Amino acid sequence: MRQGVLITGVLILAALAAGNFLFAPRGIILEFPDSQESEVTVVWMFPAGDSTSWERMVSAAKLLEKTNPGWAAGLQVDAGQKAFPGQTASIPCFSMKRLNDPRKITIRWLKISSEAGYQDWIRSLMKKTRPPVAILGGANSDDARDLALALEAETRQVAESQKPLLFLSTATALRVQVSGPNRQVGQEFVSLLDIYPGKTFRFGFDNQGMGQAMVKLIWANPDLHAGFDAVHLALWDDDSYSRDFVDSFWNELRFPLAVEAATDWLWISSTRLNGHFPFFNGIFPAGRLGRNAASYRMTVAPVPQVIDSSVGVPYAPNRFERDALRYLLQDLDRNPGQSSGLFVLGGGMTPAKRFLKELAQSGRDLPSRFVVVVGDTISLNAVYRDAEVSWPIPELPFRLVFFSHANPVAQEAGFSTLGSLRESADGTSATATDELILSSQMLECLARAVFESTQYPYTLSLKSFMQSLRWDGGAISSKSGKTLFDPRGGRNPGTGEFMGVVRPLPRKEGGLVESLIEIWSLRENPDGGQLVPVRTSRLKVNHRGAQ
Structure with missing residues (x-):
């Protein structure tokens, strides 16, 4: 009896201790090395298991060292054992410096996990005498939101000169959902760049910029927009990127559609008023002539198919996707006159692939009639290097338009075509180079701010330098060209967008299926x-490789 009471007491005490541990406020103190006198510290915040992205960041620094632009004469990258330590609990780091310059930039990977989140790390960093001048992160919109919220919360009592800048990589959402007790209905969506205002710089292009670029590309290729009868939109409700991308693309698409409709109306009305076709007076819709002529007959705006969940297996649509597919096919069956159109898909590669494979197998010859538009979630790697597995042409014979935040086929960054002698001879590969170049651009801006300055780059001077950067002939410049960032810190259009078009080719003898991939960039018209x-x-x- 006494033993039972003792055991019960021990269990109660253990439960109380566990409760105190679980529900106590977090006060994690994380160890972070102090900056030396001549050292400029930058932190890279990414999930603990993402070693591939860290390797790419180190490779981006080596690319800067290799290309050696004029400002970086004598640039040296130290990426030895400290960059890839044996112990997982260690903080990996590498450094950049120049010959005959005592200063150096140290980039450290702070690993985000369930034990140490964004706010935990930033709280510890802000207690340092010399906190980091910049924080790099935000590969997706949710992570970018969480990182910006943590910075805003932990730097409210910090002097402006001590607040680090935030560099976002490929977070593309214009607006993100932010919950809180003081937010009313309709106020939960805020601009991503306004969460940590005045100190956030987005190096990738946002969804609006992607939409602008891809609409221009579609309109520049008659075979991609000729004869549109309808636009179909599909988005996944559990993906914050999905809704923002589809909404942004549709907003950009409405303008050229309105121009086409207005052109038709002016031509018809002028004909009725003047009694003849206005070849010489009025507007004549020359774009309506020829085999590839555009013929927009869309009378109502599209209603997006909102799919509740993107969770599912890779090879078959989930039940929510099946419902959306059924409604979409019913709409097509009710309008048999629709000869072609546009599918705008917002979502990751796996759900988009499931969705399109089911459409292709519907027996309605949809792949030859419709063009599919995605954002940056489907990369060149998927449709080229890994095409046999990730994007098999026989199963997905759609014309596809996708986006890249930088040049995905840059030979100077190590790209070569599959099967080429160059690929096996000098270590280059068919891996897309867009993410490597974007990381290199982030490091280049930091390095130039440090090495072109005569003083320690506190964040105020670093911010001023960032706002002065320009894009000149495909490279970052501090002297001439188009301003790289807008006043709010977003990437300006015409500063390095790239797009891809996948065009399935007619089946050859023996059943060989091939496709042609075109890479396009957006540039200023000299005229x-x-x-x-x-x-x-x-x-x-082709399904056996590429050439």
Whole structure:
């Protein structure tokens, strides 16, 4: 009896201790090395298991060292054992410096986990005498939101000169959902760049910028927009990127659609008033002539198919996707006159692939009639290097338009075509280079701010330098060209966008299926200064490889 009472008491005490541990406020103190006198510290905040992205960041620094632009004469990267320590609990780091310059930049990977989140790390960093001048992160919109919220909360009592800048990589959402007790209905969505205002710089392009670039590309290629009868939208409700991308793309698409409709109306009304076709007076819709003529007959705005969940197996649509597919096919069956159209898909590669495979197998010859538009969630790697597994042409024979935040086929960054002698001879590969180049651009801006300055780059001077950067002929410049960032810190259009178009080719003898991939960039027209798509390269793919 006494033993039972003793055991019961021990269990109660253990339960109380566990409760205190679980529900006590977090006060984690994380160890972080102090900066030396001549050291400029930058932190890279990414999930603990993402070693691939860290390797790419180190490679981006080595790319800067290799290309050696004029400002970086004598740039040296120290990425030895400290960059890839044997112990997982260690903080990996590498450094950049120049010959005959005592200063150096140290980039440290702070690993985000369930034990140490963004706010835990930032709280510890802000207690340092010399906190980091910049924080790099935000590969997706949710992580970027959490990082910006943590910075805003932990730097409210910090002097402006001590607040680090925030560099976002490929977080593309214009607005993100932020919950809180003081937020009313309709106020839960805020601008991502306004969470940590005045100190956030987005190096990748946002969804609006992606939409602008891809709409220009579609309009520059008659075979991608000729004869549109309808636009179909599909988004996944549990993906914050999905809704923002679809909404942004549709907003950009409405303008050229309205221009086409207005052109038709003016031509018809002028004909009725003047009694003849207005070949010489009025507006004549020349775009309606020819085999590839555009013929927009869409009378109602599209209603997006909102899919509740993106969770599912890779090879078959989930039940929510099946419902959306059924409604979509019913709509197509009710309008048999629709000859072609546009599918705008917001979501990751896996749900988009499930969705399109089911459409292709519907027996309605949809792949030959419709163009599919995605954002940056489907990369060149998926449709080229890994096409046989990730994007098999026989199963997904759609024309596809996708986006890259930088040049995905840059030879100077190590790209070469599959099967080429160069690929096996000098260590280059068919891996897309866009993410590597974007990381290199982030490091280049930091390095230039440090090495082109005569004083320690406190965040105020670093911010001023960032706002002065320009884009000149495909490279970052501090002297001439188009301003790289807008006043709020977003990437300006015409400063390095790239897009890809996948075009399935007619089946050859023996059943061989091939496709052609075109890479396009957005550049200023020398005549009028407007941004126009320019094709930069072509790649051919088949199910046995590429050439």
